[in-house]
Amino acid sequence: MERNLMPHGVLAEMTAKTAAKSPSSSSAVAPKVSDYYGCNVFGLETMKLLLPKETYRRVQDAIQKGERLDLEAANAVASAMKTWAMQKxxxxxxxWFQPLTGTTAEKHDAFIDLTSDGSVLETFTGQMLAQAEPDASSFPSGGLRATFEARGYTAWDPTSPAFILETPGGATLCVPTCFVSYTGHALDTKTPLLRSIEVLNKAALGILEYFKSDAKKVFSTLGAEQEYFLIDNEYFKARPDLLLSGRTLFGAASPKGQQLEDHYFGAIKDRVFTFMTDFEAEAFKLGIPLKTRHNEVAPHQFECAPIFEEANVAVDHNQLVMDVMKRVATRHGLAALLYEKPFAGVNGSGKHNNWSLGTDTGKNLLSPGATPQENLQFLIVLVSIVKAVHDHGLLLRASIASSGNDHRLGANEAPPAIMSVFLGAQLTQVLEDLEKGVTTKALDPEWIPFGIDKIPPVLKDNTDRNRTSPFAFTGNKFEFRAVGAAFNNAVPVATLNTIVAGQLIETKKEIDAELKNGKPFKDAVVAVLRRLYKQSKGVCFEGNNYSAEWVKEAKKRGLPNEKTTPAALKGFALKKSVELFDRLRVLTPEESHSRYHILLEKYAKDIDIEAKLVCEMTTTLFVPAAADYQAQLGSSLSAAKAAGIKTPAQLALLRGVAQKAESALAGAAALEAARAKADALDDVEAKAAAYCENVKPHFEKIRASVDALELLLPSASWPVPKYREMLFLM
Structure with missing residues (x-):
């Protein structure tokens, strides 16, 4: 039998306080968020109260230093975690893990175990906490294992706290874990993310050694701005395309869309506000620090944004945000839509990843400092990031490629498919002057001088926001704006961590070489930064990324512009990408190629589902509705003719309906033939390309005919909810 390792009475007191202050308790005044924030999280504060001091110290070492927990300590943690969870x-x-499906996965096990007399006893050991064995055979592996090789392992990630997920049916203790195959290959997104965080830590600490920093740890931070749509759940359930593919494959534009620009930051509707309040309360209980909520540009589009956290925890929290958002929306009779482009003709949804580098001493490495040394350090990090994006633009593009994001990128509402860096006019001037070897004149009193001849001054808040840039410096962070709303942030963040770590290592090598040749430290750094910026400045662009002129200019600069997912995903298969991931031990070559394979396969499946939906909805919903209306018009015209009344407009209407229905039906037949041909291909690259180039182009032709029918048929006869209903009625 397990020992209860909790201090006497502590747990009961915690539970009572939580129950009294939970937002779900009946009270005229809502409780303060600080009273219940994180109450469903087994975090450090809870562990400090419930664990023996020595065990708590070991857990801290595991989190902060990556040290292994021995079985004794794991047993103590598991016992406390079980008792705490059962009290809740x-x-x-x-x-709780994140397989290569883009979502999360979980296999629930009861705490009970049989005793010798046939009764049950609640148990949860350190072994159960640390490792489990879900069946891996039905998860994507990209060739990392054969289908019959079912064994896979999940392993506890102590750096991300366990939590209680409450649902109407009960509560479950969720333990964040990694997911690997029997051979040790990563089958998830968390494992490469953790590897990338570690290699970035080592690379950045190497730079900080030059400046005698007392930092022991460097980590990437993340704040993900989550955009989403809300519509009435009855509309959602009545749209097969939304239900099964996430987007509307048909729909005539509403007379009013977003052209009046009256939704952005507008007053929040009561029903939406009630949802947001409930959703935020659930998030706060899970320790998710949501800070901002507001209306977005499109009708019924919204955004929530958290305070920055360490990247691993922030990624887990964003996965929970999307899950909790959908659950709470359903409770309110709503549907939360996270697809990047659920409605044509209005803005789609992204997830801007605000990324930076922090230290365990509280420093932001992307904040210009108050001393020459700090600013020199800032420039090393900044220029290394620019060089990393320049050298690995296609890989960065691959990290945010999906069938959904293809509709959004380059649509004059989101960044284009060209990966470029925005630094702002003043910071660009600093780097241009650095390259030329001249000193920038400090005309603005807000500029901070370096105190070094060869390093010009830098402004602390030295950038405007360029909303057209995919990767914009915004004062003390980079905003990766090209990430799609439905994405698991682990993929783009791990990619960004890796390419920056790789370049920081190379930058240090170059500085060391200059020092070895006898140059003073400041001169060595300036020489390297000047060289790196000259090599990579082509990726920097301060203008309108939406413009046709930029597309031409980017081509001259040799920047990749892959507009489709099959083409963009080749960034994962590039020799230099595979070698970088392998050299830094983030992904083995087998793991890199498996991800390329899996994402191509997913793209083909996405388009296959959409193609089947287009054909089914055309033949079983829209054409039958058109046929019924044709019959009504035919009867009306016959009656008019018998009465001697001329009706040329109605006759033209009948012809228009018949022609559009025939066009849609013929288009569906052509689409099905193209789909079947693509589906028969075995090679995954050829299949993805066929769906992209031969299947998908049929969609718009059929949609044009069906959307025209929507404007010809009586509203009462249209078989699915219309845009004007979904986007304006709630």
Whole structure:
């Protein structure tokens, strides 16, 4: 039998306080967020209260230093975690992981175990906490294992706290974990992210050594701005395309869309506000620091944004945000849409990744400092990031490629498919002057001088916001604006961490070489930065990324512009990408190629589902509705003719309906033939290309005919909710 390792009475007191202050408790005045924030999280504060001091110290070392927990300590943590979770109503636990499906996965196990007399005893050991064995055979592997090789392992990630997920049916203890195959290959997105965080830590600490920093740890931070749509759930359920593909494959534009620009930051509707309040309360209980909420540009489009956190925890929290958002929306009779472009003709949804580098001493490495040394350090990091994006633009593009994001990128509402860097006019001037070897004149009193002849001054808040840039410096962070709303942030963040770590290592090598040749430190750094900026300045662009002129200019500069997912995903298969991931031990070559394979396969499946939906909805919903209306018009025209009334406009209407219905039906037949041909291909690259180039182009032709029918048929006869209903009625 397990020992209860909690201090006497502590847990009961915590539970009572939580119950009294939970937002779900009946009270005329809502409780302060600080009273219940993180109450469903087994975080450091809870562990400090419930664990023996020595065990708590070991857990801290595991989190901060990456040290292994021995079985004794794991048993103590598991025992406390189980008792805490059961007091909160949990009967089951699960290892919560992020397979290569883009979503999360969980297998629930009860705490119970049989005793010798046939009764049951609640148990949760350190072994159960640390490792589990879900069946890996039905998850994507990209060739990392054969289908019959089912064994896979989940392993506890102590750097991301366990939590209680409450649902109407009960509560479950969720333990964030990694997911690997029997051979040790990563089958998830968390494992490469953790590897990238570690290699970035080592690379950045190497730079900080020059400046005698007392930092022991460097980590990437993330703040993900989550955009989404809300529509009435009855509309959602009545649209097969939204239900099964995430986007409307048909729909005539509403007379009013976003052209009046009256939704952005507008007053929030009561029903939406009630949802947001409920959703935020659930997020706060899970320790998710949501800070901002507001209306977005498109009708019924919204955004929530958190305070920055360490990247691993921030990624987990964003996965929970999307899950909790959908659950809470359903409770309110709403549907939360996270697809990048659920409605044509209005803005799609992104997830701007605000990324920076922090230290365990509280420093932001992307903030210009108050001393010459700090600013020199800032420039090393900044220029290294610019060089990394320049050298690995296609890989960065691959990290945010999907069938959904293809509709959004380059649509004059989101960044184009060209990966460029925006630094702002003043910071660009600093780097241009650095390259030329001249000193920037400090005309603005807000400029901070370096105190070094060869290093010009830098302004602390030295950039405007360029909303057209995919990767913009915004004062003390980079905003990766090209990430899609439905994405698991682990993929773009791990990619960004890796390319920056690789370049920081190379930058240090070059500085060391200059020092070895006898140059003073400041001169060595200036020489390297000047060289790196000259090599990579072609990726920097301060203008309108939406413009046709930029597309031409980017081509001259040799920047990749891959507008489709099959073409963009080749960034994962590039020799230099595979070698970089392998050299830094983030992904083995087998793991890199498996991801390329999986994402191509997913793209083909996405388009296949959409193609089947287009054909089915055309033949079973829209054409039958048109046929019924044709019959009505035919009867009306016959009656008019018998009465001697001329009706040329109605006759033209009948012809128009018949022609559009025939066009849609013929288009559906052509689409099905192209789909079947693409589906028969075995090679995954050829299949993805066929769906992109031969299947997908049929969609718009059929949609044009069906959307025209929508404007010809009586509204009462149209078989699915219209845009003007979904986007304006709630």
């Amino acid at each position: 109503g949990a009967t089951h636990y699960c290892h």
